[in-house]
Amino acid sequence: xxxxxxxxxxxxxxxxxxxxxxxxxxxxxxxxxxxxxxxxxxxxxxxxxxxxxxxxxxxxxxxxxxxxxxxxxxxxxxxxxxxxxxxxxxxxxxxxxxxxxxxxxxxxxxxxxxxxxxxxxxxxxxxxxxxxxxxxxxxxxxxxxxxxxxxxxxxxxxxxxxxxxxxxxxxxxxxxxxxxxxxxxxxxxxxxxxxxxxxxxxxxxxxxxxxxxxxxxxxxxxxxxxxxxxxxxxxxxxxxxxxxxxxxxxxxxxxxxxxxxxxxxxxxxxxxxxxxxxxxxxxxx
Amino acid sequence: xxxxxxxxxxxxxxxxxxxxxxxxxxxxxxxxxxxxxxxxxxxxxxxxxxxxxxxxxxxxxxxxxxxxxxxxxxxxxxxxxxxxxxxxxxxxxxxxxxxxxxxxxxxxxxxxxxxxxxxxxxxxxxxxxxxxxxxxxxxxxxxxxxxxxxxxxxxxxxxxxxxxxxxxxxxxxxxxxxxxxxxxxxxxxxxxxxxxxxxxxxxxxxxxxxxxxxxxxxxxxxxxxxxxxxxxxxxxxxxxxxxxxxxxxxxxxxxxxxxxxxxxxxxxxxxxxxxxxxxxxxxxxxxxxxxxxxxxxxxxxxxxx
Numbered sequence: 001x002x003x004x005x006x007x008x009x010x011x012x013x014x015x016x017x018x019x020x021x022x023x024x025x026x027x028x029x030x031x032x033x034x035x036x037x038x039x040x041x042x043x044x045x046x047x048x049x050x051x052x053x054x055x056x057x058x059x060x061x062x063x064x065x066x067x068x069x070x071x072x073x074x075x076x077x078x079x080x081x082x083x084x085x086x087x088x089x090x091x092x093x094x095x096x097x098x099x100x101x102x103x104x105x106x107x108x109x110x111x112x113x114x115x116x117x118x119x120x121x122x123x124x125x126x127x128x129x130x131x132x133x134x135x136x137x138x139x140x141x142x143x144x145x146x147x148x149x150x151x152x153x154x155x156x157x158x159x160x161x162x163x164x165x166x167x168x169x170x171x172x173x174x175x176x177x178x179x180x181x182x183x184x185x186x187x188x189x190x191x192x193x194x195x196x197x198x199x200x201x202x203x204x205x206x207x208x209x210x211x212x213x214x215x216x217x218x219x220x221x222x223x224x225x226x227x228x229x230x231x232x233x234x235x236x237x238x239x240x241x242x243x244x245x246x247x248x249x250x251x252x253x254x255x256x257x258x259x260x261x262x263x264x265x266x267x268x269x270x271x272x273x274x275x276x277x278x279x280x281x282x283x284x285x
Numbered sequence: 286x287x288x289x290x291x292x293x294x295x296x297x298x299x300x301x302x303x304x305x306x307x308x309x310x311x312x313x314x315x316x317x318x319x320x321x322x323x324x325x326x327x328x329x330x331x332x333x334x335x336x337x338x339x340x341x342x343x344x345x346x347x348x349x350x351x352x353x354x355x356x357x358x359x360x361x362x363x364x365x366x367x368x369x370x371x372x373x374x375x376x377x378x379x380x381x382x383x384x385x386x387x388x389x390x391x392x393x394x395x396x397x398x399x400x401x402x403x404x405x406x407x408x409x410x411x412x413x414x415x416x417x418x419x420x421x422x423x424x425x426x427x428x429x430x431x432x433x434x435x436x437x438x439x440x441x442x443x444x445x446x447x448x449x450x451x452x453x454x455x456x457x458x459x460x461x462x463x464x465x466x467x468x469x470x471x472x473x474x475x476x477x478x479x480x481x482x483x484x485x486x487x488x489x490x491x492x493x494x495x496x497x498x499x500x501x502x503x504x505x506x507x508x509x510x511x512x513x514x515x516x517x518x519x520x521x522x523x524x525x526x527x528x529x530x531x532x533x534x535x536x537x538x539x540x541x542x543x544x545x546x547x548x549x550x551x552x553x554x555x556x557x558x559x560x561x562x563x564x565x566x567x568x569x570x571x572x573x574x575x576x577x578x579x580x581x582x583x584x585x586x587x588x589x590x
Contacts, residue, residue: 270421
């Protein structure tokens with residue numbers, strides 16, 4: 001006999017699994033569509049069609065055209081490259097920098113750990129969106145600048161998580177064993193501690209990616225993010241949404257589609273993160 | 286307690302100093318300047334401008350002047366608004382942003398408490414799943430998209446509420462909702478998981494075994510215990526409301542500090558950028574300080590860390 005609670009928990013996990021699969025599929029499709037954009041679309045992202053300005057969705061232009069007669073679907077496909085690269089790139093940069101920092105700090109401990117963590121504390125107290133805006137002023141309003149700037153405000157999350165995990169892992173017997181047989185500090189950190197702290201770091205990564213996409217698209221929307229119309233990597237979904245915002249009163253489709261793309265991508269990453277957390281950390285359920 | 290207080294206060298000051306220095310350095314190394322025009326100004330004019338704003342002094346001198354000004358509460362002149370100082374602009378716009386932030390916070394609390402309580406109490410029920418699903422949607426929906434959507438539905442299609450025209454009746458409804466939606470979702474999540482932890486504790490079973498009414502168990506015993514972890518997010522929550530207000534003020538054309546910050550960045554009005562950044566940081570730092578104090582009050586173990 002199953003109690004009603006167990007049945008509903010089971011049904012619940014089935015719904016969650018479906019969402020997890022649907023999110024993964026969506027993200028893979030979005031990434032592939034971005035990668036294969038030149039092959040998928042018959043239009044060019046810069047191809048102006050004067051006769052077809054601001055058209056609604058039709059068979060030849062599935063998502064309609066923008067104010068210069070460019071095919072919106074094509075622009076969104078090219079934008080997917082930019083937005084996803086910003087998200088994943090930021091996550092990876094922050095992961096590498098932050099985890100190494102946290103690993104070293106936690107493993108060495110003592111005064112150095114204290115100092116390094118004070119620095120992290122200060123970073124945590126900063127209003128990161130503002131700092132991000134100032135940094136992107138310095139590094140330029142292109143994808144490279146945004147990547148560096150976002151990486152610089154995101155890495156501290158990983159540093160804290162990695163350090164906390166190391167402090168836990170350090171107490172395990174097998175670390176002591178490794179040290180006893182003469183493994184170097186470097187080897188212990190990389191071979192013995194890192195694999196054990198990978199789970200929570202992976203979950204943090206999955207949540208940093210949508211956060212980065214959100215930050216970038218928000219900034220591009222208010223006109224302080226990526227905007228370089230002559231560069232194929234110079235238009236993100238946020239930039240497209242800003243284009244649409246100006247014309248929303250009469251041509252809502254121009255903001256609808258980029259907005260949907262951003263929303264669905266962030267949503268999928270969040271579902272993915274929740275799913276991963278449940279799998280990797282059963283206690284946190 | 287005094288030691289703890291002093292330590293947190295020192296930390297807050299360090300953060301402020303770091304932000305002041307960081308903005309100063311960043312804006313000095315940024316390519317391009319506030320007085321670049323399409324047509325180059327004559328060198329005499331540029332020299333006059335530089336002398337007026339002390340830009341001809343060595344960098345150390347400028348930095349010292351800037352820090353001294355901050356200590357006195359003087360944030361310098363605005364490059365763009367010639368008749369107003371940065372302090373005037375902050376004094377005019379901060380109340381607007383604060384009103385918006387408080388409305389959004391109130392809304393977030395009003396939405397998240399019933400939702401979190403219901404979700405946790407009826408764990409795994411349809412209500413719980415619905416709450417979680419809506420919360421995930423709320424976290425994933427960027428405020429500029431939500432704002433645009435609300436304007437499109439309620440202003441452009443239905444014509445019920447005006448977008449823009451801050452200060453008129455009803456003009457705050459859509460912006461507060463836009464700003465409060467994501468915090469409401471976070472709080473719901475957090476309250477739910479905190480309550481779930483608490484409801485499994487022994488003292489709840491004891492309370493029930495004593496024959497207390499369920500409402501008393503839930504509101505008196507469980508809720509007060511679950512609020513401590515929720516308290517910690519008020520720091521990040523303030524940050525979210527502050528930075529979120531940027532976008533919302535932009536979308537709804539509200540004359541708050543965030544909108545001035547955005548125009549200051551496009552205008553390269555450096556003193557205004559630095560001033561607003563500092564004010565934001567000060568607000569954030571004080572919020573964190575208050576949270577730390579409350580937290581150490583409710584959970585004395587934290588002070589010894």
